[in-house]
Amino acid sequence: MAGNDDPSLLLALQLMQQDLEEIKSKLKGKGREGDPDDLALALEMQSLNLGSQIQCISDAAFCRRNFPQAPIAQSSAAQPAAHGLRRRFAPEPAVAGPSRQTRTPPPAAGAQKEPPSSSVDGPNKLPGEGAKALGPEAPDGPAAPEDDQNMDCVSCFALLDDQSVARAPCGHVYCPGCLAHLVQDATADESLFPPRCCKKPIPLDSVKQFLTDELILEVEAKQLEFNVVDRTYCSNTECTSFIPPKDIVADRGHCQLCETWTCTICKHASHPGLCPDDPHKAEILAIAKEEGWQQCYACNHLVELNTGCNHMTCRCKSEFCYVCGKKWKTCDCEQWDEDRLVERAELLVNRGMFGGRNNADAVGRAQRHIRRNHQCNHLNWEYRAGAARCDECRDHLSKFLFECTGCHIMACHRCRHNRL
Numbered sequence: 001m002a003g004n005d006d007p008s009l010l011l012a013l014q015l016m017q018q019d020l021e022e023i024k025s026k027l028k029g030k031g032r033e034g035d036p037d038d039l040a041l042a043l044e045m046q047s048l049n050l051g052s053q054i055q056c057i058s059d060a061a062f063c064r065r066n067f068p069q070a071p072i073a074q075s076s077a078a079q080p081a082a083h084g085l086r087r088r089f090a091p092e093p094a095v096a097g098p099s100r101q102t103r104t105p106p107p108a109a110g111a112q113k114e115p116p117s118s119s120v121d122g123p124n125k126l127p128g129e130g131a132k133a134l135g136p137e138a139p140d141g142p143a144a145p146e147d148d149q150n151m152d153c154v155s156c157f158a159l160l161d162d163q164s165v166a167r168a169p170c171g172h173v174y175c176p177g178c179l180a181h182l183v184q185d186a187t188a189d190e191s192l193f194p195p196r197c198c199k200k201p202i203p204l205d206s207v208k209q210f211l212t213d214e215l216i217l218e219v220e221a222k223q224l225e226f227n228v229v230d231r232t233y234c235s236n237t238e239c240t241s242f243i244p245p246k247d248i249v250a251d252r253g254h255c256q257l258c259e260t261w262t263c264t265i266c267k268h269a270s271h272p273g274l275c276p277d278d279p280h281k282a283e284i285l286a287i288a289k290e291e292g293w294q295q296c297y298a299c300n301h302l303v304e305l306n307t308g309c310n311h312m313t314c315r316c317k318s319e320f321c322y323v324c325g326k327k328w329k330t331c332d333c334e335q336w337d338e339d340r341l342v343e344r345a346e347l348l349v350n351r352g353m354f355g356g357r358n359n360a361d362a363v364g365r366a367q368r369h370i371r372r373n374h375q376c377n378h379l380n381w382e383y384r385a386g387a388a389r390c391d392e393c394r395d396h397l398s399k400f401l402f403e404c405t406g407c408h409i410m411a412c413h414r415c416r417h418n419r420l
Contacts, residue, residue, distance in 0.1 A: 010057050017050045018372075021406065025372045051379040153178055154197070154417065166207045170198035172417070176210040182418060183207075183215060187222045190315045194223070197417050229299045229316050235262040235269045251275065294322050307344045307391075309335050309374050341367055348408055369408075376407035378420050390415055 024043050151160050155178035166179045174182065174197075186192040194201045204219055211219075225231065225242045232243045234255040243253035243262060252270050253262045261270035266277050284302075288295065293302045298318035305312065310322040310333060319328035323337075345366035348354065354362040354369070381402040389396050392415040402416050403409070411420060 010054065013050055013054050013057070017047060017054065020047045020050065021376075022372050025375070047377075048379070055380060155182070155413070166210050168197035168202050169200040172197050179207060179210050180212075180215065182414075183211060183219060185414075186418075187215075187218050190226055192418055193226050195219075195418070199420070226316075229318070230264075231299070232262055232264045232267060234258060234260050235267065236260040294320075294325050296320060297325055297327060305337075305340070307340055307347075310337065311335065311375075336371070341370060344370055351408075353408060373407040376404060376409070378404045378406065378409070378411075378416070380405040381411075381416060384410070392419055 020043055024040070024047070027040055027043075151162075151165055151173045152158070153160055153165075153175040154172040155174055158175050160173060160175055164176060165173045166176065167173050182192075183195045186195040196202055204216070208216055221242075224244055228245060232248065232253045234241045234243060234253075234257070236255065236258050239255060239258040239260065241255055241257050243255055247254045247256060248264055251264045253264050254260075255262065262268070263270050263275055265275040266281075285295070288302050291304070293304050294312065295302055296312075296314040296316065296318055297320050299314060299316040301314060301316070303312060303314060303322075305322045311319065311328055312322045313319050320326060321328060321331050321333050323333040324331050342363065345363045348366045348370075349356060349359075349362045354365040356362060359365075381404055383400060384403050385400050387396065387398050388401050388410055390401060390412040391410045393412060395412055397412055401410050401412050404411070
């Protein structure tokens with residue numbers, strides 16, 4: 001029987017995973033909305049299982065390349081090798097030990113941190129995060145703490161002790177500074193709210209001890225605001241504060257901060273009589289139609305589709321068709337716009353995938369791959385060195401980013417863990 005590091009075993013698992021994704025793509029849209037059948041659930045569980053096996057093989061191969069003298073075994077004898085791996089890739093300023101008073105503060109939010117080491121053999125894997133960060137979520141809950149109580153922050157890679165670590169439900173850990181940055185960013189960017197890691201929300205009660213009282217109050221206020229679909233903000237341009245439902249009476253909202261009254265229909269200053277609606281709304285919608293934008297049926301926000309299928313998810317979490325604007329799965333519109341599909345396929349080919357420009361059928365292969373994986377769960381990622389742009393937040397990364405091995409989307413460290 002082939003060993004666990006046999007390339008043929010890895011290839012077989014990857015082919016099985018591709019077959020599963022193809023079967024899943026054919027089942028999309030055939031079941032009832034919000035009512036997955038047993039086959040779909042079974043396929044999803046099998047896909048997660050295959051992804052976990054693939055990641056284990058990749059992690060074991062990495063350890064053998066970098067520590068050929070250390071045995072790969074689930075026993076106490078393997079712990080020194082794991083400790084050496086952690087310390088080898090820990091950043092220079094990180095200080096291990098019971099006290100964290102001298103730890104170097106994490107870089108400011110938005111700054112890109114270097115990976116702990118660039119001397120990695122084989123495929124571009126990021127070593128500083130370990131197997132958990134690169135693989136799928138563990139089905140049995142959060143990962144157990146290390147025996148020596150030292151862990152790496154998944155954001156800045158600092159070496160932490162058990163007294164200064166904030167643990168996310170997925171098992172990843174954050175230093176207090178990076179956790180505060182994540183929570184603060186989530187209050188300013190709704191696509192990051194609620195603060196989460198690996199698609200699992202981080203309960204506020206479990207990390208309150210790492211946050212300031214002001215930040216906790218801001219999170220609680222934003223939770224109330226973001227849960228309202230049709231929001232009203234103060235019409236006073238010097239205020240623009242959110243007006244909660246409790247301060248709205250008969251289509252008029254009262255701002256408690258500046259005492260301004262706002263019409264909840266046209267969103268302008270309150271006026272007597274029936275609301276004529278926003279006089280500028282028709283003009284805005286005409287521009288949206290000319291530009292090809294679509295309006296969310298739930299919150300009325302305008303969105304623009306740059307790439308991908310016509311299945312849209314608004315920031316208010318409502319799902320709708322980009323072609324007609326109706327609730328998703330309630331229309332007969334085509335799922336794909338062929339021009340956008342070809343554009344995305346050409347982008348992947350220009351990156352050298354599917355044989356690159358030297359392969360006459362490269363664009364066709366890329367299109368078929370996109371159709372199969374357009375609803376990818378982003379379970380497996382590979383580290384890519386060099387400058388590139390994040391496909392999610394559109395930020396330009398000067399040093400490195402990550403590529404999903406399923407759909408080939410490029411994402412920065414923040415979007416990969418906390419947005420997707």
